[in-house]
Amino acid sequence: MKVAYVTADDTVSRHDDERETALAAWLGAGIEGAPVNWRDPRADWSEFDAVVVRSAWDYIERRDEFVAWAHRVERVTRLFNPAAVLEWNTDxxxxxxxxxPTVPTFWPEPGAGLPEWDEYVVKPAVSAGARDTTRTADRDAAAAHVARLLDEGRTVMVQPYLPxxxxxxxxxxxxxxxxxxxxxxxxxxxxxxxxxxxxxxxxxxxxxxxxxxxxxxxxxxxxxxxxxxxxxxxxxxxxxxxxxxxxxxxxLFLRDELAAPDLFAEALAEALKAG
Structure with missing residues (x-):
């Protein structure tokens, strides 16, 4: 079985310190893994038995492009996780x-005031790694960040900071x-x-x-x-x-738990056998 391990360009994917751990475990399960940049125009995704999204961490800047890519890939091979899941989960x-039960969340509209909380976390609904996220006890500063994000046409979520x-x-x-x-x-x-x-x-x-x-x-x-x-x-x-x-x-913190890489590889092998 040949499976694409989906990454981003080198400036992003070089931070993926669990790639080799995952690929070694895949190989042990009879799966040949190959790192491929999801934005590589030369990639022929139909050559793979499956495509697994891993360190495609630059998708935040181009979510629509990423979602469209996922649906295209799924038309020619298996994609993990499925394209519909990726589209749903990236917002x-x-x-x-x-x-x-979730962290209390306020979804502000333009001109709306904020709840009375001791400290605020303000972030866009499409984000990762705390990008464009601010934490502040200043209600005016929180409102200003909300306004900036809304002016950019983004959906905003406001949560209380939890000690x-x-x-x-x-x-x-x-x-x-x-x-x-x-x-x-x-x-x-x-x-x-x-x-x-x-x-x-x-x-x-x-x-x-x-x-x-x-x-x-x-x-x-x-x-x-x-x-x-x-x-x-x-x-x-x-x-x-x-x-x-x-x-x-x-x-996935694969290097923190000894059995995790093999469990990941076994799950992938089972999914491939299931067709």
Whole structure:
């Protein structure tokens, strides 16, 4: 089996430090993986038995192009995750109707005031890696950032900053082929502390209520996923809530859990056999 491992150009994909780990595990499962830039005009996607989106981290700047690419690829071969899932998941408005507990979110319209919160996180609905995101206790500054994003024609989401993010951290639960693999406590991007290789993430066993919520999230999203990352935090009263579910190009923390690369490869091999 020959499978494309979808990346971006070198300036972006050079930060993908788990590519070789994944490709080695794929090879061990009888899958020949080849890194390919999703924007490479020379790529013939029909030559692959499947295409797996991994470090296509520049799609944020050209989401419409990326979604159109995904649908084109799916017409000639199998795509993981499916194009319809990528289109749905790359706009965080999906959080509005997911039907599970989420971080409280205000969706402002032009001229609307903001809720009275101690601290605000303002970001566009199409974003990744905290791009165009601001954290501030200044309500006027938050409103100004909202106005700038709205003026650019973007959908905006405003959330309260949760102190638990720094105290307990964000918990990411990783799933391959619908099966739980591992979980990590992630470094909070907006904490003001620089992320390093040492503090980026640490393995952690989910609490029962966190695991139960992650299972509810997976039951609410589209089926037949090769990979999924469920990011949770706790509210001030201790309730776990969903920050987002990453189904497009999440970092999978494959190097943090010894068994994870093989579990990822096994899930891919099973998906390929299923046809």
């Amino acid at each position: 965080k408005t999906y959080l509005r109707a997911l039907g599970v 638990s993010v720094e105290l307990e951290g964000e918990l990411s639960l990783l799933y391959f082929g619908g099966r739980f693999s591992h979980a990590v406590r992630r470094h909070p991007m907006l904490s003001g502390v620089e992320a390093t290789a040492e503090n980026r993430a640490t393995l952690r066993d989910p609490d029962d209520d966190q695991f139960a919520l992650a299972e509810r999230v997976l039951a609410a999203v589209p089926p037949d996923l090769l990979y999924a990352r469920v990011d949770l935090v706790r509210m001030p009263d201790g309730e776990p809530v969903l920050m987002e579910v990453e189904l497009t190009e999440p970092y």
